[in-house]
Amino acid sequence: MLDTIVPSVQDLGRQVLPTLLSLSQEEVSAIWANVSEFVERQLSLHKGVQIPGLGTFTFMRQKLEVGNNKFILIQRPMFIMAEKLVQIHGLKQNKIYIPGDIPVVPLNFVMISLEGPFSRDTVEGCVKETLLFLSRSISIKRNVEFTFKGIGVLVIKGNKVKMRFYKDFLCSVDGSGTLAKALANKSFLFDKRPLSPEINALKQEEYSQNLLKQMDNRREKEIKQRQNRELMERLEQVQLTEELAAQRAQYIKDKMEETQCYKRALDAQIKNKPLQLPMFEPDSSEPIFGKDEGELMVEKQKQEQNYMKHQLEAAASHRRRTILQQLVEQKRDLQMLRRTQRERLADRNAELERVNRINQSLQEDWESSAAMKRQRDLEEKAFERASDKLFLLDQCEKYRRCKQCQRRTSNVGESNLWPLNKHLHGSRLFI
Structure with a gap:
């Protein structure tokens, strides 16, 4: 993905991704290489690393039972994508339960900037804008392969997230040294074991003998493989020694031939050199040789100075x-x-x-809670004090009743007033 990120962001504009447009493809790759180196260094110290907006690199620990109440602790690196990114794009990743005793540190942009010629703001802007471009690629349903140098490849295909770690990296972070064998399934099988858990002593002895036989076969197989590997290594060493000896002999032979060639050329030059007679000089009272030695010494001293x-x-x-x-x-x-x-x-x-x-x-x-409590206490005290005068009819006893009607409290649908006419029972007349 990093190989095509700079050409792909040209259409987005400088206002969206200003830092990526100011960097070249090699510079972006160098920054993410420093990020990967920081993550690898923290994982080697058994610490997790959180990359904001992307996810967290951490460890998953598993105990493999080997019998006799013994186990081997396997520690394997894991990558957990950020929950916000998963919910936004509807991605799917395996649920992983990690121990809580593994410390997790955030991505330190200052330390990453010290590893290269870029400033802290440039590194932070490059990382954040790259993750924005990653989110955009996921939103348009593109298959993404994001490479962490020396660690592995983050693959997102069909809304599924998977982190593929390199084998060398897995072996380097494994403290027990048995992760490769554990991933190869370091197990023994009972060929004829019944489905029922109830096994008698004879069957147990038979299974024990079968297990011991499988262990012996596996041990012999491992010894044979180790012997074959050592034999191949020795053969390679012998072959390499022979090749080096042949190269050394050829080098000596070439050097001797070159020396002989130079010697023949020098002999030819000496043989064909013309004889030169010394120049005739007349007798002189002054010395011919060494008359300018003082001047030469002075000039030489000046040059040295x-x-x-x-x-x-x-x-x-x-x-x-x-x-x-x-x-x-x-x-x-x-x-x-x-x-x-x-x-x-x-x-x-x-x-x-x-x-x-x-x-x-x-x-x-x-x-506010204390004020409400005080108000409730006051209302409760007022209720307790006015318990005998709580109802309306009880409160009305202190007022004089209406003299016109003198209605009773038990009067329902009756009247104290006589109508103008009176109906006589058994008659159709009104008086």
């Missing part, structure tokens, strides 16, 4: 460049430390503010 001066200047310049480079590196480290300290202080202030908000919210909830 110039060489020494040049070497001293070069050494001083190199020392100045070294000191300047050290000062620049110290300044950069100091700036990085200050920036890390500011970020740490900002995180700490944010955490303190969050704790203060939580405490204030809890205090307000407590005060």
